[in-house]
Amino acid sequence: MSKSKWWKQPRTVLLIISGITTVFTLISELFLGLPEIWAVALYGVAIIIGGIYPAKSAWMDLRRRKFSINTLLIVGVIGAIYLGLWEEAAGLVVIFSLGEVLEAYAVNKARDSVRALVELAPREATVLREGREVRILADEVEIGDRVLIRPGEKIPVDGVVVSGTSTADQSTITGESIPVAKISGDEVYASTMNGRGALEIEVTKLAQDTTLSKIIELVANAQGDKGKAQRFSERFGEVYTPIMFVIAVLMVVIPTLFFGQPFDTWLYRALIVLVVSCSCSLVLSVPVAVVTGVGNAARNGVMVKGGSYMETASHIQVVAFDKTGTLTVGKPSVTDIVSVSDLSKEKLLGIAGALEKLSEHPLAEAILQEASKRNINLPGVEEFDTLTGRGAKGSINRTTYYIGSPRLFSELNVKLNQDQLKQIETLQGQGKTVTLLGTADLVLGLIAIADRPKENAKQAIQRLKTTGVKRIVMLTGDNRLTGEAIGRELGVDEVRAELLPEDKITAIKELQKKYGLVAMVGDGVNDAPALAQADVGIAMGVQGTDVALETADIALMQDNLDQLVYLIKLSRKTVAKIHQNIGFSLALVALLIVTALTGVMSLTTGLLLNEGSALVVIANAMVLRKYQMNKANAIGNE
Secondary structure (H helix, E strand, O other): OOOOOHHHOHHHHHHHHHHHHHHHHHHHHHHOOOOHHHHHHHHHHHHHHHOHHHHHHHHHHHHOOOOOHHHHHHHHHHHHHHOOOHHHHHHHHHHHHHHHHHHHHHHHHHOHHHHHHHOOOOOEEEEEEOOEEEEEEHHHOOOOOEEEEOOOOEOOOOEEEEEOOEEEEOHHHHOOOOOEEEOOOOEEOOOOEEOOOOEEEEEOOOHHHOHHHHHHHHHHHHHHOOOHHHHHHHHHHHHHHHHHHHHHHHHHHHHHHHOOOOHHHHHHHHHHHHHHHOOHHHHHHOHHHHHHHHHHHHHOOEEEOOHHHHHHHHOOOEEEEEHHHHHEOOOOEEEEEEEOOOOOHHHHHHHHHHHHOOOOOOOHHHHHHHHHHOOOOOOOOEEEEEEOOOEEEEEEOOEEEEEEOHHHHHHOOOOOOHHHHHHHHHHHHOOOEEEEEEOOOOEEEEEEEEOOEOOOHHHHHHHHHOOOOOEEEEEOOOOHHHHHHHHHHHOOOEEEOOOOHHHHHHHHHHHHHHHOOEEEEEOOOOOHHHHHHOOEEEEEOOOOOHHHHHHOOEEEOOOOOHHHHHHHHHHHHHHHHHHHHHHHHHHHHHHHHHHHHOOOOOHHHHHHHHHHHHHHHHHHHHHHHHOOHHHHOOOOOO
16 A cells, blocks of 8 residues: 555545445335335446456456456355345455455554654755755765764764764664764764754765665565465465366355255355455465564564474574674673782883883783773883794883793793693683783783673573573584583584584584574674575674664674573464464365355355454464564563
């Protein structure tokens, strides 16, 4: 349906006219003694007006050699007219058209998620040109333009902050309700709400290429994607409808030709079978649930690329996580500082920071950040030298210090006592990298560095196990000791360590062979091969990352494992609704056909129940609109 009000739609207007005419004629006939000829004429007008759209659809279907509910309706109306049942023929048209309008309205409401996304971004932007503020359409903003965002305004395009400080409500993109601080150099996204500060941003993407635009495209495509359940219902309908048409014909032919039964009686029953057999509710069972589920996911910052992925996610048996940046923060940090001399921890950190400041070692940044956090001034270093693969050395106040692995001090013939060796072993057993600081004669201290697990990772894994996932596996390129230590801390079922990218593909294949459907969760860029191999590839924390949105089957816009738990639970609830709807539809059709064969039901009642069942199916699926991420992440909630 278009954006105009539903009651102004041509189909709705024709329905209203047809309905009023039918009701007026029926009342006039029953209570005012309207002559039969006038009643037939008015019913005929109601049938013609209300039957325009169904007749057009039926004609188009027949040209494609296809039987549909529209075809069966028209046959039913013609049959009712032949039997002289003008009021029932008009009732068929009105009830059918009313059902179609209500179904279209309900499905349209389910698709509101896409329309709501489209309306999120402001249509205009304030661009700074030659020192002046110019108000232009957001579609006309070019890459490199400077855009002014006033306090409380929505950000019209994606860009980078070049001046000003503020916060931004990014819930439209990530589903995250807490505003995010924005300073110079930070990215901002179209449709997000600026806080109390003014920002000047440099545009990085055209309006049609923003993260919001990508999301809109993904959601729209996903809502049209057909999973196994929908393909089943469509194939079922293609075979089932012609079969029921043949059965209806046989219902007329066999009793009248071979058993001498009244033609009109069996024609009427055959018409009822035709009307009730083509189930609107069965046709709507899958798409309305998929549309609602995908739309709900989008509102919570989870981009599902299609109904097929939603279905697959509901049957996942194994979730495989990449470790770095997914289960862990992704940035090593100092966890322990142990002095084994008379130097204080701050003094040790100052010397270590001074040496690492000149180093290119990947762990150097962690030591420098810790020193900065503690406001430690770093002394000057002379005669600095990198000891490739082992560490570094340098002179501070005429004393030469060494920093590096235990191997470095072993090569220097520095003896470590039993307590020091035990401390190193304990820290390494916890999955930490141990760096030693000392001189050529003795060790002064130990600094342990590790990539810490994310704050909610352990709780999220516990909740994930309550969803029915059988096994949770961590894949990492780290050494086995580190991987197993983090795995124990998080409570995963299995750790596969020291893996190259191609090894991760092999691991996914082995898990698929042993357990069934596997979901792979990673950053969407470095894990692309493993994501592709998995039955469902899930990229996490990808707001603004075009590559991840393209490569993953499902994208979690927040860097938050709670979204994964929500996704699995939502997918299972969506598929449960699909199964409920299909089961209800098939059971109702069987019941209606049996009652039609026995002559218990009238033509109008049959159609009324058929159309009513479609609304029941829609209402059942629309329950998914109310499912929220915080509810999904309550322990024990299903």
